[in-house]
Amino acid sequence: MPRQHGPGGLEKPSLRSAAAALTSLLALAATGLVAGPAVAASRDAGPCALPRTAAHHSLGLDTWNSAYPRPDHRLDAVMVFLSFPDSDPVVTPEVLAADYFPSTTRFFRRASYGRFTLRPHPQRQWTPMPRPSTSYGIQRDWGSERRSDYLRDAIEAADERTDFSGYDIVYLVADPDAPGVDSDATKVVNFDRPVRADGADIRRVVTVFEEHPPDRNVLAHETGHVFDLADLYHRPEDGKGDWDTYVGDWDVMGSQFGLAPDLLGWHKWKLGWLEGEEVVCVQGAADLTLEPMAGVPLPGASLGTRLAVVRTGADSALAIEARGATGNDRTTCAEGVLVYRIHNAKPSGGGPVEVLDTHPDSDACWDRSVYPPLADAPLREGERFTVPGERIRIDVADRTRSGAWTVRVATGV
Known part of the structure; x- marks a missing residue:
């Protein structure tokens, strides 16, 4: 993207192995997408409703892509805070959670006219990663091998105290002050094959590498991808020039900085x-x-x-x-x-x-x-x-x- 229950979550009584899930993780393609079966829409779409196509995040809406959670009811999200051995965190998980909530919940409640509630479950403590932040090569256009290493280590570390079966959305929030963390790398990672953990399929995670305080509405943008919404910005081939020529300020999926960021x-x-x-x-x-x-x-x-x-x-x-x-x-x-x-x-x-x-x-x-x-x-x-x-x-x-x-x-x- 352009530069652009209560706290603590569900606890496990003891450490459980995530070996099977991690094996699947090693085979992931970081930007892959599982198309998923179609299910009939719950409304009469009418003659003006375009059909869903094979395009990534197609804006067709005659059917819903069931590989994604549909935000037409309450959804629960766990927020895991990751620390690294090469940096002592300056801020607490509580402070970082407040960067995103309740503002993101309020954004979606307003946008949905009260029809959807995003309920966050930020963990109370840091989850230590096994390797220095600089070892993962975190950056915007991240190589799949190093990204896989990061996700494998993060889910394995979080699995000790997190019951992933209790959540619809997973946010992995890195210590913003760790030397290897690049705020431009924040994005949603889709798995070619779901990761199985705690009896549940994890199809995607939101990897958050934002500075403190973060970009305005950044989590609303990324969460939109979790709901199968497309990026509406234009990325210049050379990385230079205007990113916002398609929709300007008029949707958070175009820019989290937009003056009128409500969803179209x-x-x-x-x-x-x-x-x-x-x-x-x-x-x-x-x-x-x-x-x-x-x-x-x-x-x-x-x-x-x-x-x-x-x-x-x-x-x-x-x-x-x-x-x-x-x-x-x-x-x-x-x-x-x-x-x-x-x-x-x-x-x-x-x-x-x-x-x-x-x-x-x-x-x-x-x-x-x-x-x-x-x-x-x-x-x-x-x-x-x-x-x-x-x-x-x-x-x-x-x-x-x-x-x-x-x-x-x-x-x-």
Whole structure:
């Protein structure tokens, strides 16, 4: 990614061997992915829902990839803190846990409208690693052999006091002050074959190498991958240039530094947080009142319409949603109606989402935005936009007293 129960968890009564799991670990491919069987979605996806493809983290949503936990209920996460013999930790596990929680739990609770709770179980003490931090060669583009060594040692060390069968998500947090720890190496590692430990399959772990304090929203970004969400940033081939040309500030999967980091409506639809009348498939023309994506309604109140979708091809769609300065988007640079393309066959990091700049001759928030040309991308009241290459026109009439936007979407124009 660009530069970008209670504490203590479940305890084991005694040390148990993890030899079988570690044997599997040695055979892992660090960036591999198990496709997993498909299961029917719990909602009527409708004609605008793109099918899931073989692309890594495909944004197709007609079925759910059961190799990933679906965040439509409470999930438990263990946070293991790893120390090394070449460094005495400066901060405590309690302090490091507070870097990430409860803020990450709050992010997902707001994003899901209370439909998902991430419950952390940070361990109270350091888990000693058997080798110096410098011996693992930790870095962004990490060789699979050394990464395997690190994961093998970490899970073997943690297995003494951690019952992995009690958790849905595993965070391995390295001592940020150890000399061999590189904050640019934070990422999710997927196993080609699940690691078997304590009668449970571990399909992936989140390896955290952040500084203290860490990047803003970094754990929300990485946890999004655990839920089969794609990277929305663009990585330049030479490592130079802009990373955020695809979506700018408009989703935490694009940048954890984004000014409007709430998940896009398409992501929320995929995760099961939007359904029924909250998503409208436009065929022909429609007059809509779009509630702001990050706005959380009062308890018991309807979410209202949050996402409008126009199918543009066998593997593409256009999404339309409102973004306002509330909830996870409270620091946004601009408010209005955001328009973006979805490509279900493009893989993570390959541009599966493209935010359309409805104001190509201007930019905004140079002092704060991760990509100012897209910071003012949303349409404002009274504006009209015809989607390039498509016979689709979007008119934003006005904004209601409650903060929603009145929008007309017409196809075939």
